[in-house]
Structures are given as structure tokens and as C-alpha cells.
Amino acid sequence: MRCILLIVLDCVRADHVSAYGYQRPTTPTIDALAKHGTRWTRAYSPSSWTKPSVSSMLTGLYPSAHGVFRGVKSRRHDINTTTDALTTTTPTLAEALSRAGWRCGAFLNNAQLGEYTNINRGFDTYVPNGGKVDRLLAQFDAWLQTELNRPTFAYLHFLEAHWPYRPRRRHIAEFGGNRDTNCYRDFSAKDYGKLRREMRKGDKKLSNHELTDMIDMYDGAIRRLDGKIKIVRAMLDAAGLLDETTIIVTADHGEELNEHGSIGHGQDLSQVLTHVPLIISSPQYSPGNRLTEPVSLVELTPTLLKTVGISCSWSHGNLFHQTQPREPVCAELLVGRRYVQSLWVNEWKIVRSYHLASLQDGNDKINGSPCAAQLAHKPPASIELFNLSNDPQGTVNLADQPFAQEKLRDMTQHLDHWWSSCTPKYDENNSTQVSVNDDIVQRLRDLGYID
Numbered sequence: 001m002r003c004i005l006l007i008v009l010d011c012v013r014a015d016h017v018s019a020y021g022y023q024r025p026t027t028p029t030i031d032a033l034a035k036h037g038t039r040w041t042r043a044y045s046p047s048s049w050t051k052p053s054v055s056s057m058l059t060g061l062y063p064s065a066h067g068v069f070r071g072v073k074s075r076r077h078d079i080n081t082t083t084d085a086l087t088t089t090t091p092t093l094a095e096a097l098s099r100a101g102w103r104c105g106a107f108l109n110n111a112q113l114g115e116y117t118n119i120n121r122g123f124d125t126y127v128p129n130g131g132k133v134d135r136l137l138a139q140f141d142a143w144l145q146t147e148l149n150r151p152t153f154a155y156l157h158f159l160e161a162h163w164p165y166r167p168r169r170r171h172i173a174e175f176g177g178n179r180d181t182n183c184y185r186d187f188s189a190k191d192y193g194k195l196r197r198e199m200r201k202g203d204k205k206l207s208n209h210e211l212t213d214m215i216d217m218y219d220g221a222i223r224r225l226d227g228k229i230k231i232v233r234a235m236l237d238a239a240g241l242l243d244e245t246t247i248i249v250t251a252d253h254g255e256e257l258n259e260h261g262s263i264g265h266g267q268d269l270s271q272v273l274t275h276v277p278l279i280i281s282s283p284q285y286s287p288g289n290r291l292t293e294p295v296s297l298v299e300l301t302p303t304l305l306k307t308v309g310i311s312c313s314w315s316h317g318n319l320f321h322q323t324q325p326r327e328p329v330c331a332e333l334l335v336g337r338r339y340v341q342s343l344w345v346n347e348w349k350i351v352r353s354y355h356l357a358s359l360q361d362g363n364d365k366i367n368g369s370p371c372a373a374q375l376a377h378k379p380p381a382s383i384e385l386f387n388l389s390n391d392p393q394g395t396v397n398l399a400d401q402p403f404a405q406e407k408l409r410d411m412t413q414h415l416d417h418w419w420s421s422c423t424p425k426y427d428e429n430n431s432t433q434v435s436v437n438d439d440i441v442q443r444l445r446d447l448g449y450i451d
């Protein structure tokens with residue numbers, strides 16, 4: 001194998017990918033990759049928004065271990081805008097490959113992943129502001145053509161399914177929709193951000209018509225994105241690399257479309273935000289495999305390193321290893337003053353949430369952090385338990401049901417065990433906080449993340 005290509009589709013949830021049973025043909029190219037590769041039916045993202053999730057994918061560590069939880073927390077007019085970044089001692093996939101002689105290139109267009117995050121460590125070419133998708137692909141293609149004799153790791157991150165959804169007219173028409181009459185046709189990221197705030201406050205509920213229109217736009221955007229993957233394959237083919245490339249297609253998280261009264265992502269660890277597609281097409285593995293054990297995207301780093309014969313001492317999962325016991329499959333999120341953690345075992349899922357203000361001895365001026373020592377002695381604000389075999393979207397909380405108490409104890413034990421063994425623990429005093437400049441703040445505002 002001469003090439004590894006990691007394709008991350010921002011915001012693409014598994015149940016809107018046709019290879020995962022979606023009734024609309026959103027992803028013919030991805031479906032073909034799945035047919036000739038391996039598909040994981042229960043792959044979970046380590047968080048529900050870009051920065052912590054991608055940090056986990058590219059380090060093989062959960063957010064508690066790499067410490068990248070928070071985005072830009074200050075708002076407009078605040079010159080001291082800071083955000084979490086990887087520490088210089090956190091190992092990365094690209095660094096390990098680079099040390100072994102691989103050339104590593106990343107091509108993306110997401111302000112959450114700028115060089116200020118240190119996620120670029122190990123990449124000799126890192127293009128965080130690659131522009132619109134065709135421009136980004138042209139840069140990738142030009143880079144691909146150079147040094148073809150060296151083993152190559154490329155990371156492509158596509159933003160096309162992130163709001164504001166911008167499908168072509170023909171992509172919506174494929175599903176019977178009409179872009180010209182769609183009420184979200186001219187919606188900007190700022191408009192989506194405003195709509196979400198109104199929905200959260202309870203000031204706005206989506207009508208059936210509005211929801212249908214939003215889903216049409218989202219699905220159309222995925223369909224458009226799928227066409228770009230076809231172009232990527234053609235580029236690999238033209239470079240003579242296609243038959244020697246392991247292609248990974250996944251997403252950093254999903255997208256909520258009103259299932260829990262909100263839209264977008266990053267608000268919780270629900271199924272629609274954490275269940276992501278994961279497909280690996282590789283000359284090393286036999287085609288048509290379907291693996292059904294829950295897996296985490298943190299396992300990508302150790303799996304890929306193992307595949308190319310590089311040892312990975314800091315992360316131990318293996319996506320292809322499906323027999324029990326497997327590594328725990330978890331996710332974490334720090335949102336506002338809430339810290340949420342979840343864990344999956346077979347068809348069961350537990351979600352536990354803490355109010356961080358209560359961890360700070362009443363001093364609500366201190367920004368909270370999920371320090372293990374604090375959480376160990378505090379009762380959680382809520383615990384939810386779901387059986388995904390008959391409730392695939394996790395909407396019926398069984399935690400209070402008498403018949404589920406034994407399972408609840410069992411899952412709580414799994415979560416406690418994972419939490420106590422997940423080292424090093426995130427510690428606010430030990431994390432890297434970096435300042436971001438006005439350009440980054442404006443880009444985040446353009447994505448609808450800052451008011």
C-alpha cells in the first residue's frame with residue numbers, strides 16, 4: 001500500500017447515507033466504496049462537533065486525554081479570544097507517519113481546524129483554508145502529483161454538508177424537491193444559527209413543510225458531496241495510486257434535523273449527532289465486509305498505524321478486531337457549563353451529564369472542566385439509557401424503568417471503568433489555551449458559531 005486517504009465529510013450522519021439504508025440515493029459513490037470495502041454499521045464519533053472529534057481521529061485519544069474540548073468562548077469585541085489546542089506532547093497520526101518517511105498533506109476548509117489548534121502537527125502540507133470544494137481539490141491534486149515515489153497520507157475534509165446547505169438544483173431534483181421554492185434556498189450560516197437559538201428558547205418550532213425543505217437541502221448537499229468523492233477517486237487513478245490506496249470515508253459527527261427540537265450539531269451526544277458512516281476500502285482487506293460491533297473513530301489512528309507496520313504505544317484499538325472484549329466506545333462533550341459522556345456496548349447506550357457550575361464550589365466565574373477528581377464525588381445531573389435495537393435514534397429513555405435497572409448498573413460500571421482508566425485526564429491547568437486572531441473569529445462567525 002502506497003497511499004492512505006482519509007476523507008472526512010463534515011456533518012454527514014450515517015442514517016442519511018444510502019449505504020446505511022437511507023431510502024434516498026444520496027451517496028452512489030460511497031455505496032460503491034462500501035460494496036468493495038468494509039462498512040462498520042455502528043461507528044461513533046468521539047464528540048459531536050468538529051474540533052474535539054477531529055482531534056480524536058488524528059491522535060487516537062478521547063477528548064479527556066487530548067484536552068481539546070472548547071471552541072472560541074469569547075464573543076464579539078473581546079480581544080482576548082482563546083480556545084483549546086493540542087499540547088505539544090500529544091502524539092498524532094501524521095507525526096508517526098511522517099517519522100516513518102510518509103509525506104502527509106491535509107486539505108480542508110474549516111476555521112475550527114486552523115493551524116492555531118496544533119492539529120496540523122506532522123503534516124508537511126497543511127491547507128486549513130482551502131476554499132470552495134473545487135479549489136480545494138485542485139490543490140490536493142497538484143500536491144498528489146509531486147513525490148509520487150513516497151508513501152502518502154492525505155486528509156481531505158469537506159464542508160459541503162455543513163450549513164448553509166448549498167446543493168445544486170439537480171441534486172435536490174433527484175429527490176423530487178425544488179430548490180427554487182425551498183424556504184432555505186438563501187439561508188446563510190448566520191440565519192441557521194439564529195434559527196437554532198430561537199428553537200432552543202422555544203420561540204420557534206419547525207412546521208412539517210419547513211422540516212421537509214431543510215431535509216431536502218441537507219440531502220441534496222450530501223448528494224453533491226458524493227460527486228466530489230468520485231472526482232477524488234479519478235485523481236488517484238490518474239496518479240496511478242488507486243489500486244494501492246486505502247480510502248477511509250467517515251464523518252466528524254452527524255447533524256440534528258429537529259429530532260430533539262434543535263438543528264445543527266454540538267448540543268448533545270444523541271444518536272443523530274454521533275452515529276457516523278465509516279467505510280474503509282483497501283487492497284489489504286477483502287471486499288464486502290460488514291462489521292457490527294460498536295467502534296469509535298479514535299480507533300482509526302492505531303488501526304492505520306498497525307496496517308502500515310508502525311507501532312502505536314498510546315492508543316490500542318483496532319477497528320478490524322471485532323471479538324469481545326473490545327476497547328470501550330465512548331464520546332464526550334463540553335457545552336456551556338455541561339459536561340456529557342456516553343458509552344455504547346452492543347445495542348445499549350448510556351449518556352451521563354454533569355453541571356459544571358456545581359463542580360466549582362459555587363464560583364460560577366470559573367470556567368468548568370471535567371476533571372476526574374471533581375466528577376468522582378458529584379452526582380450526575382442526568383442519566384439516560386437507550387436500547388438501540390428497537391429505538392435506533394435513542395429517543396426513549398429507559399433509565400427509570402424497573403426492568404432496566406440491572407442494565408443501567410452494568411452500563412454505569414462500564415462508563416466508570418472507562419473514565420477511571422482514560423489517562424491522562426483533562427486538566428484545565430494543564431491544557432493548552434491559544435489566542436485566535438480576528439480573521440479566525442470572522443471565519444467562525446461565517447460558520448454560524450459566534451453571534
Ligand SMILES: [Zn+2]
Pocket residue numbers: 010011049050051252253
Ligand atoms: Zn464538523
